Amino acid sequence: MALSPSGEGARPSAGEGREHLQADCADCFGLCCTALPFARSADFAADKPAGQPCSNLRQDFRCGIHARLRDKGYPGCTVFDCFGAGQKVSQVTFGGTDWRQAPETARSMFEVFPVMRQLHELLWYVSEALGLAAARPVHKELRRALARIDGLTRGSAESIAELDMNALRGEVNTLLLRAGELARAQVPGRKKNHRGADLIGAKLSGADLRGASLRGALLIAADLSGADLRDADLIGADLRDTDLSGADLTGALFLTQAQLNAARGDAATKLPSALGHPAHWQARG
Incomplete structure (x- = not known):
């Protein structure tokens, strides 16, 4: 591998x-x-x-x-x-x-x-x-x-x-x-708690998940296109085939390159500065 x-x-x-x-x-x-x-x-x-x-x-x-x-x-x-x-x-x-x-x-x-x-x-x-x-x-x-x-x-x-x-x-x-x-406490307002949640295939396009806890959440094939994931905790979240097209993951906590490589996205997906857009995202245009 x-x-x-x-x-x-x-x-x-x-x-x-x-x-x-x-x-x-x-x-x-x-x-x-x-x-x-x-x-x-x-x-x-x-x-x-x-x-x-x-x-x-x-x-x-x-x-x-x-x-x-x-x-x-x-x-x-x-x-x-x-x-x-x-x-x-x-x-x-x-x-x-x-x-x-x-x-x-x-x-x-x-x-x-x-x-x-x-x-x-x-x-x-x-x-x-x-x-x-x-x-x-x-x-x-x-x-x-x-x-x-x-x-x-x-x-x-x-x-x-x-x-x-x-x-x-x-x-x-x-x-x-x-x-x-x-x-996450620095993010104003009430934050959603989806820690360990089963969100397989969930329709969350455009969802406000800023500062949310998604630790260990199952987001396989979920639609998070255009979602606000700024400062969300994504440690251990399963992002296989998750649609992150146009999503904002600026400042996302504990997000790894492996998680992004398993997901789908595009040039409009905003990422933390330490991570990069996978090659297969570019292939999708």
């Missing part, structure tokens, strides 16, 4: 302190294309078990059909974002020795990668929370969490693989929730 830095799914600069949380496939050993499983579906044209290289992975660890992934039936690959975990595992945890050169490292490397990806995702969220001026009351705790998580990413392969990620995510989520609440 490797995405080149210049391909679909690549982000522009995410701001100070988050450059290392952007995927750099040139320094990765094709880990997303090898370590992770996928099943034949609308997202993937074939089955692949965990630990087996994708048939499209080249010897140089690049994707042989990168420019044609959607046409070839692999849109799921264009959505995936490792948040820079691939190069961390490849170049730091395993010191630049790839699993083809040292087959004995393969199993461990493939076990570490999905855990590292979760750690890097948390680093992304915590870094974003630290950029919210309104969240200043929790900045001290957030900085401690950032330092702790960063330290965990630099541990041994064994220590990373043994981490209790559910417990860690629970601890960090408490801080992220507080940061999001403080930021």
Whole structure:
């Protein structure tokens, strides 16, 4: 599932302190294309078990059909974002020795990668929370969490693989929730609460969702065209096939490039400065 830095799914600069949380496939050993499983579906044209290289992975660890992934039936690959975990595992945890050169490292490397990806995702969220001026009351705790998580990413392969990620995510989520609440409180008026809501296929075109909580909401195939999503909390929201055409997501909280890559939109969709319009949106005109 490797995405080149210049391909679909690549982000522009995410701001100070988050450059290392952007995927750099040139320094990765094709880990997303090898370590992770996928099943034949609308997202993937074939089955692949965990630990087996994708048939499209080249010897140089690049994707042989990168420019044609959607046409070839692999849109799921264009959505995936490792948040820079691939190069961390490849170049730091395993010191630049790839699993083809040292087959004995393969199993461990493939076990570490999905855990590292979760750690890097948390680093992304915590870094974003630290950029919210309104969240200043929790900045001290957030900085401690950032330092702790960063330290965990630099541990041994064994220590990373043994981490209790559910417990860690629970601890960090408490801080992220507080940061999001403080930021949304700056938006005037009553804010809608759709946390965890089932909004699959919902007709929300032009809806006023400014400052709303959409944490973990299921928005699959929902119509949010022209909706006001400024400063809305979108952490964990499922935006697969969501129509964001003409929507305003300026300042949206905890929105990721992967979520946008899974959605539909157009040139009129307004995004936070750290994120970019996916290539397939441009193709839609």
